[in-house]
Amino acid sequence: MKGRASLVGAGPGDPELLTLKAARLIAEADVVLYDKLVGAEVLALARPGARLVDVGKRCGRHSMQQEAINRLILTHARAGRHVVRLKGGDPFVFGRGGEELESLREAGVPVEVVPGITTALAVGAALQVPLTHRGVSRSLTMLTAHNHADALPEHDWAALARGGTLAVYMGVRTLPLLTARLLAAGMAAATPAAAVQNATLPHEQRLFGTLGDIAAQVTAGGGDGPTLVLIGEVVGMARRDALGDTALHEAA
Ligand SMILES: C[S@@+](CC[C@H](N)C(=O)[O-])C[C@H]1O[C@@H](n2cnc3c(N)ncnc32)[C@H](O)[C@@H]1O
Numbered sequence: 001m002k003g004r005a006s007l008v009g010a011g012p013g014d015p016e017l018l019t020l021k022a023a024r025l026i027a028e029a030d031v032v033l034y035d036k037l038v039g040a041e042v043l044a045l046a047r048p049g050a051r052l053v054d055v056g057k058r059c060g061r062h063s064m065q066q067e068a069i070n071r072l073i074l075t076h077a078r079a080g081r082h083v084v085r086l087k088g089g090d091p092f093v094f095g096r097g098g099e100e101l102e103s104l105r106e107a108g109v110p111v112e113v114v115p116g117i118t119t120a121l122a123v124g125a126a127l128q129v130p131l132t133h134r135g136v137s138r139s140l141t142m143l144t145a146h147n148h149a150d151a152l153p154e155h156d157w158a159a160l161a162r163g164g165t166l167a168v169y170m171g172v173r174t175l176p177l178l179t180a181r182l183l184a185a186g187m188a189a190a191t192p193a194a195a196v197q198n199a200t201l202p203h204e205q206r207l208f209g210t211l212g213d214i215a216a217q218v219t220a221g222g223g224d225g226p227t228l229v230l231i232g233e234v235v236g237m238a239r240r241d242a243l244g245d246t247a248l249h250e251a252a
Pocket residue numbers: 012013037058059060087088089090091092093094095117118119120168169170171196197198199200201226227228229
């Protein structure tokens with residue numbers, strides 16, 4: 001039997017945010033290689049006897065190198081197995097899905113890609129913040145605040161500061177620097193901002209602030225769960241009554 005691979009987005013955490021297609025592929029797979037952020041309820045969809053392999057990637061911390069993961073997918077697929085490579089959010093948004101895709105294509109292994117709900121979309125929905133909104137924001141930029149050297153990557157700060165909604169991934173460590181760059185590029189300190197940790201999970205925690213103070217709030221809040229930061233005028237539309245302006249460590 002010829003093996004194959006599916007690069008599947010698992011969404012941000014809430015199992016109900018999985019697509020029907022993702023659920024079906026997980027249930028059919030012989031092998032599921034999953035990241036740290038994929039929860040037990042999602043993995044429970046795998047059939048009895050399927051091999052579940054934690055490849056341990058989370059937020060730039062890699063317990064298995066990307067090349068080793070690529071090789072593992074190939075090894076299983078070449079052995080005739082259906083491999084589901086299950087990734088948090090969407091495989092093609094800061095998910096290194098492209099590298100896995102290239103490796104599979106080069107090896108001639110049939111591969112399909114199944115999108116997942118990326119965190120920015122889930123956070124917008126959770127906070128009831130429309131990421132674009134007529135008269136308020138005409139664009140959504142998803143950016144990483146973390147590069148290979150564990151530092152803030154270069155961006156066109158002037159363009160980012162001009163408006164639109166910014167969704168910052170992997171930004172906890174470099175947030176003070178990132179917000180300083182935006183302020184220096186002319187973005188108003190009063191621009192609304194929010195940080196959501198463990199979005200869509202039962203222990204989700206939210207912080208609301210401004211461009212001027214969100215970094216300090218996140219630092220004070222502590223916690224090492226995955227966190228997405230939204231910056232832009234639309235964040236002023238957030239529904240706050242669920243948890244209120246609560247520091248990360250105080251939130252329910
Ligand atoms: C390596 S990136 C993976 C992004 C993922 N492919 C996606 O589409 O959402 C990891 C970053 O995604 C964000 N993230 C992923 N899951 C999250 C969650 N449940 N809550 C908040 N942020 C999350 C955080 O910014 C985290 O540092």
